[in-house]
Amino acid sequence: MTKIKKTAQIIAYESIRESIINGEFAGGGMKLVEEKLAIKIGVSRTPIRDAIRRLEQEGFINNKKVIKPTETDLRNQFEMRMLIESYAASKAASYMIDDDIAKLKNAIHIARISEDNGEVIKQNKEFHDLIVLESRNPIMIETVNRMQSIIYLFSRAVVLHKRPGLIDEHEEILKAIIERDPEMTSQKMKEHLHSDLEFTLRIIK
Amino acid sequence: MTKIKKTAQIIAYESIRESIINGEFAGGGMKLVEEKLAIKIGVSRTPIRDAIRRLEQEGFINNKKVIKPTETDLRNQFEMRMLIESYAASKAASYMIDDDIAKLKNAIHIARISEDNGEVIKQNKEFHDLIVLESRNPIMIETVNRMQSIIYLFSRAVVLHKRPGLIDEHEEILKAIIERDPEMTSQKMKEHLHSDLEFTLRIIK
């Protein structure tokens, strides 16, 4: 068991992050005031500042304000994901071992049988994570994670809707991996993310 | 003219970054102690901490120590660059306007006629930056910049050596762009960065 000591910094970071995700700062725009947060969270300004700095670096905050990405921003995030994930997908087609392929199958299966959309979203993330891992490149993994959280964060509306075709597309990607066809896998991944982007834009616009 | 007010934070950041680049912290390993830096730079610990946090996020520092990347780290950085820059290169082949192509030519020209290797390095960066800009994606641009600085930083030895073929390879990339051949441009860029990596590893190992 790993002992995690919750320093004031970590408490502040998690609390503020949570608040952002729950949309408590009025959908962007609203300014984060250090002292108000300090009082609310019950620590001094120092760890609050650390937390804000970190969230700033992670791309959630800009100029003390929660960012509200434009359509262009979203497109850029997705473009970055498409590049990395299609690359990882072709690696997966070449090298992914059976155990991990089984995990992909499982993620698809759970998503199929589950009623609730939250579970579908979760398995979608699992599916993508498994593939990105095949890049075996921590920088790429980290980058995709950043993109994912920001995309997720600012398209919470999307979470409420079931995207048509999502699971079928996963199935196609899986099929291409099983056939050990890197080109096809990469292509299917690109198309899949492209549909995701279009769906997201359609909903939040 | 843009007025920049140098806050203590900025002074601290620049000073520490400079020290890292100049290898003043004994090639990695050495621990950065807040108070010592504070005294040296002449500000309090607060802005020092901010600066360290920032440099940590940018990947120069880890656990209060200047990072010393392993060969694997370098390979990962280059892999990320290859992915983005080859993508940008194909965009350049498709869309780069003549004015910018002229700038590429110019960068090659200056590098060719210059005696001093520092200038060659500078024009090399200029050449790559011009191409990466063609991605028109700030996230990609930012990512490559991060990779570049860290690669540069930790291969200072490389700067002292003239890499054979570097300018010729630029010429080949330029040629492919002029011929409006995205596939070829992308390929040449990959090969070019691959040679860079091999050369870098050869020297610092």
Added chain:
DNA sequence: TTATAATATTTTGTATACAATTTTATAAAA
């Protein structure tokens, strides 16, 4: 009224003190 200047208020930046923790040095036991 609108625009401008003066003033008050809020918010952030910085220094500093002290507490908590980590690291290092020292002494005792194997």
Added chain:
DNA sequence: TTTTATAAAATTGTATACAAAATATTATAA
């Protein structure tokens, strides 16, 4: 000697006070 325990020192984390800057408010002139 090496290992382990204990004490000392160094370092980081946190709170807080005050100064500097940014922002909002009010008063005054056009």
